[in-house]
Each structure stands twice: as structure tokens, then as C-alpha cells.
Amino acid sequence: MSGHAGGGGRRRRGDHEEEHVNHERWLVSYSDMITVLMALFIVLFAISQVDQEKYIALRESLAAGFQDNTGTDSILDGTAGTLDGQSVVPQTSSQQGTAGMVDADMGLGQQGTTPSPSATSSDAPASGVDPEVLAAARAESAHLDEIRDAIQRHLDSAGLGDTVRFRVDERGLVLGLVADDVFFAAASADLTATARRVLDVAGPTLKGLGEDIAVEGHANVLPVSGRYATNWELSADRATRVLRHLVEEDGLAGDRIMAVGFGDERPLVKGSGAQALAANRRVDLVILSDAPETVRALLPALSKE
Incomplete structure (x- = not known):
């Protein structure tokens, strides 16, 4: 076991x-x-x-x-x-067109209120620019010139040829309603009779365009009192009055236009002299170019050729 x-x-x-x-x-x-x-x-x-x-x-x-x-x-x-x-x-022309449409969609929020610091540059287009971009910029510049000339002809016919100052920046064509008391009295947003006539003369041309429009209100550095707490409210009201007249009286489509007030932060003339006080009490109508950004960057220089 x-x-x-x-x-x-x-x-x-x-x-x-x-x-x-x-x-x-x-x-x-x-x-x-x-x-x-x-x-x-x-x-x-x-x-x-x-x-x-x-x-x-x-x-x-x-x-x-x-x-x-x-x-x-x-x-x-x-x-x-x-x-x-x-x-x-590679970016094709159709892609550039798409970029342009995106810019146009953003125009009433960004392009319409934010000009590039180089917009006032007097330099000629760089020699190294893509020929296709330069050709597109020249065509867009010519288009803006046609709009300017058409509005100027109507203003001249109405005896209002000296009431609007035209300029081109990287956003497009700017119509400056600057003429001392012609458009707005001091500390007031009420449109004068002349201001209404100018808008009525330019209105049909603006209505027939395909571009969006930004209405930018400005004020000079003099402080306000009474109805408006600051120059911000005053400039915004001026822009809104112009917008409402173009939409309600001249038939401009409401989805093509915006209004914004800049107070006294973007003066046309620096200082507080008589010329600055008169010039900065204004409203700018900006016809926003729907060209791609690379094309729009060349517009200020081309407008000075």
C-alpha cells in the first residue's frame, strides 16, 4: 500500500x-x-x-x-x-468667384465696416501680381468708375454735382456725403432737404446695382447733449436715417443694405479745427465690391492711375 x-x-x-x-x-x-x-x-x-x-x-x-x-x-x-x-x-477662377461670394456675404458684417489700413495707399500695383488677378482688378475698377460716373452725371443734371465726394478703398466705391450743413446740422441726425434730394438722385442707380451697400455714420469730436448721450448714438442715427430713406423712399432692398455708427473714431480730417468739424460730420455710402479679396486689395492703387 x-x-x-x-x-x-x-x-x-x-x-x-x-x-x-x-x-x-x-x-x-x-x-x-x-x-x-x-x-x-x-x-x-x-x-x-x-x-x-x-x-x-x-x-x-x-x-x-x-x-x-x-x-x-x-x-x-x-x-x-x-x-x-x-x-x-490650384485655385481656379471659379474658386476665386466662390471666394468673392463669401466676401459679399460677409460684407454687411465685416467688409462693410473694416477697411484695410492700406486702403489709402498710393502705391501702384506690384509688378509681381498675378496677371489674372491684376486683369480682374482693372475690370472691377472700371466697373466702379462706371457707377461713379453714372451717379455724378445724375447729380450734375440736378445741380448737386459738388455735394458728394467719391473715393475708392479696398471695400469698393465710397460716396461721402460731406458738405458742412448741407446734409446734417450740428448735433442733429435730421436729413436736410438737400440730403433728401441727393439720395433721391442717387437712389435709382444704387437700386439697380447687384452689390450690397453699407451706410456709415460719423460725427466730429464736439460733445453732444440732449437727445444723444454720445457721438456714437448720433452717428448711428444719421446712418439709420439715410438707410431708411433709401429703403422706404427710394425702393432699395432692405437685405442689401446695413447701417453702422462710428462716432468720432474715424475722422476724415484730423484735429478740431473748423475744416475737421465740418468734414467729419458726415455719412458714407459704401458700394461693397463683390470681387475676391486679392482683387479688391489692388483697387485703391488702380483708382489713382
């Missing part, structure tokens, strides 16, 4: 020791994956650093390699492909 029990305690001949399970085998696959990802990102970083000359050389080398022994054209011929260092998806 005891011998049998002792024999049972021995490991039987032929039995194998239980195989040890490696619970960390997943680390090998994980490490391989990390290594591959690292190599991928290195390659992506490397190819993102475009060296045009090297890519052109590579393209020509590949083209020569694929050329068959008969001397026929390579399968890589016929296009420069994406190895020319240029954008894979």
Missing part, C-alpha cells in the same frame, strides 16, 4: 511539464506597430518639405526609367504631375 502510494507520487514517465504562457506577447506587436507609425510620420514629414528642384529631378529620373527600349514616350509623360512643387489643387 505504502509502496503504491509512493509510486503514485512520482511523475509518470512520458509526462511533459506544463508550457509557460507568455502574457506579454502583445508587446511585440505593439512595438512593431509603433515603429511603423513612427516611420510613416517621418516619411510624411520628409515629403512635406517640398524641394522643387529635387522633385523635378526625381520626376525626370522616373520618366526615363519607365521609358521602354523602343524609345516611345514614357507613361509619365504628358503631365508634370504633383511633383512640380506646386499646389495639387
